[in-house]
Amino acid sequence: MTEAAKSNKAPRTAITPTREENFPEWYQNVIKAAEMAENAPVRGCMVIRPYGYAVWENIQKHLDAMIKAEGVDNAYFPLLIPLSFIAKEAKHIDGFAKECAVVTHHRLEANDAGDLVPAGELTEPMIIRPTSETIIGDVYSRWVQSYRDLPLKINQWANVMRWEMRPRIFLRTSEFLWQEGHNVFETHDQAEADARRMIDVYREFYEDYMAVPGYIGAKTPDERFPGAIETYTIEAFMQDGKALQGCTSHNLGQTFSNSADIKFLDRDGTLKHAWTTSWGLSSRTVGALIMVHADDDGMVMPPKLAPHQVAILPIVRDDADTDKILAFCDELQKQLAAKGVTARTDKTEARSSDKMWTAIKKGVPVRVEVGAREIAEGKLTFTRRDLGKDGKKTATVGEFLSSIGGVLDQMQKDMLDRAREKMKAMVTDVASLKEMRDFFAGEKIGGVRIDYKLIQDSEEFEAIKKDFSVTPRCLPFDDEGQKVIVAKAY
RNA sequence: CGGAGCGUAGCGCAGUCCGGUAGCGCGCCUGUUUUGGGAGCAGGAUGUCGGGGGUUCGAAUCCCUCCGCUCCGACCA
Known part of the structure; x- marks a missing residue:
């Protein structure tokens, strides 16, 4: 990217402030x-x-x-x-x-x-x-x-x-x-x-x-x-x-x-x-x-709970093509329904870029762009919400229909995997109440895991609870009740 | 209930200190050129300035009083 392009393209997120900011x-x-x-x-x-x-x-x-x-x-x-x-x-x-x-x-x-x-x-x-x-x-x-x-x-x-x-x-x-x-x-x-x-x-x-x-x-x-x-x-x-x-x-x-x-x-x-x-x-x-x-561009729906799993976005340039494109979208939506995939076609008069951002902010798992080009070539352009615009792919209608189920399953799995990685990173093992206090006094977000015995009947732990507004969250089954997770909570 | 902010157009805000009759951006409506990761131009509509009371010739602005919202804590799914 050139310097000029960089300065013009301040990283713009659909949601302000960002997660980091507030x-x-x-x-x-x-x-x-x-x-x-x-x-x-x-x-x-x-x-x-x-x-x-x-x-x-x-x-x-x-x-x-x-x-x-x-x-x-x-x-x-x-x-x-x-x-x-x-x-x-x-x-x-x-x-x-x-x-x-x-x-x-x-x-x-x-x-x-x-x-x-x-x-x-x-x-x-x-x-x-x-x-x-x-x-x-x-x-x-x-x-x-x-x-x-x-x-x-x-x-x-x-x-x-x-x-x-x-x-x-x-x-x-x-x-x-x-x-x-x-x-x-x-x-x-x-x-x-x-x-x-x-x-x-x-x-x-x-x-x-x-x-x-x-x-x-x-x-x-x-x-x-x-x-x-x-x-x-x-x-x-x-x-x-x-x-x-x-x-x-x-x-x-x-x-x-x-x-x-x-x-x-x-x-x-x-x-x-x-x-x-x-x-x-x-x-x-x-x-x-x-x-x-969700990310700084808005919601990201797990495919299994998404109100609709696919957003069909008609890209209309020329009024002459409109009917043909919309008819194509209707047919595509029907074929997706036959596959058990819920889809919705954005038939608003919004410009195509706005249709995209609407679908992004709603977190629709997969966006499909359908324009004159797709119809002419018999190919579709589709994007997974969680992969960003670099995840854009093209496929023939047939390929798309036969692979969409797998794409949604993969996205569901990837979302769980990513969430699991984040979850693991959120909990830090500590060996003493001193380490716990230092952790909460520090910059790192998340909670700690500590021997349960160490917080029982402990005045220092009561003080930590008060000072950092943290509470014992649970005694994980995985630790057989020997450890407790302490964190701030909603 | 404590602490901190804030209430002005659908949304986000300026104007409040220092009183003079309501403004900006986005959105919305109309037209037009556009349209593949956030369009441009030209027109246009929209306000009990949170409520009530007071001071004043005159209050979004000053005073009193109530109400509401958001964030941070205490309570909790």
Whole structure:
């Protein structure tokens, strides 16, 4: 490149600021540029736009199938929970009381000034579910009578509300979407195995669909879900070095069967309290998808979750060719559909360069350019989003159609591989609390892995937590509970 | 709830210190030439200056008061 060209071509990114310059702002701008979501009039709530919701729908579609394959049925439990229900379980209420939205009235009336004011105070206030253990426990106490009723495995897709002090779109909103599974077993061991099984289902989902790897393990006691005897988690690392709890699976022991009185008559004729689990994955995973894969030009969608996998971009120079090109695009889209590949043709009147940037910012895995040249030569030009413009390739229509499946699979795999490399680089092994302090005081981003023993009952570790706002993220299964990962977290 | 910023056109901002009747860029609309990694030209539309109150002949600007948003912390998926 000549000097002149260099000076004219300031490296321009589709998203400003870049990740390097200001990660939180970059994150919000990626979402805006890809038209995935926006903030709602109510603080902490979001409007999930069609393109963002399509990602969630794909998450639902695939995860739901995986959950059902575990012998779980879907059901739906109500949004409103009697206040008395959540008050039943002391640990649980300690964990959630501060974030509960409370419904106290059921009617609006106009006052003298003409303003609508709440009237009709409820005799018993209700809370909007922050999670559904208590109400599902109440229902289960009637459904479960005999060991023959077990195991009971039910999942619901729902919205929940936790009044957040500091909301961030997708990552922490007051209202969010999720699935919550609630299983009941005869024994501790069955519940424990189930909690472990479900975190493994999530791991598979995270790796195979989201192309997001993570550190999988147990939460330390103080980081557990309120009421759980074990909480398992996937801790993924974002590009800024912070960890994100990607989902959780809890062994709830007999906590909720005690408070909700879920009992079954066992084979030996005695009444026993059941053992329960719960496990959830929320719309924050969309945020993880962005913070792991997106770059300074915007979103990069893993092919398996992309709203559409191929963007067909008609390159129209001359009105005379328009109809022919569009017809060609329609045919191409149909043939892709026949191959199980979702494609969308950009039929807007935008200039071709703008069509490209739109597809780039939305992170569409593969862009295909179709112009007069392609039609004349019977060849297509296509580009993988994650490889940049240097990844441009040409192929005949036939070659393209027969290879597109493989191209998408390869991209999915490459995204996971790259994410895994980044993840490994995010965690540094340290041998002492001194080294941990030095690490967090230094420039390097990410977290540390250290012997678990060293942080237990340690005043210095409490000080480090405070000084650098880091927390124990998990005790990875790979280290058999001997090591703990400590990092800043979302 | 603490700390720091900010609220002016759809978006991003200037104007505020020092009061004088609303501006820039992008986007949008029309036309035209363009179109393969962010087009050029010519026209055009768009504002309760966050809300309320006060000072003043006159307030985006000064004073009081409320509200909201963003970032950093505490809480958390």
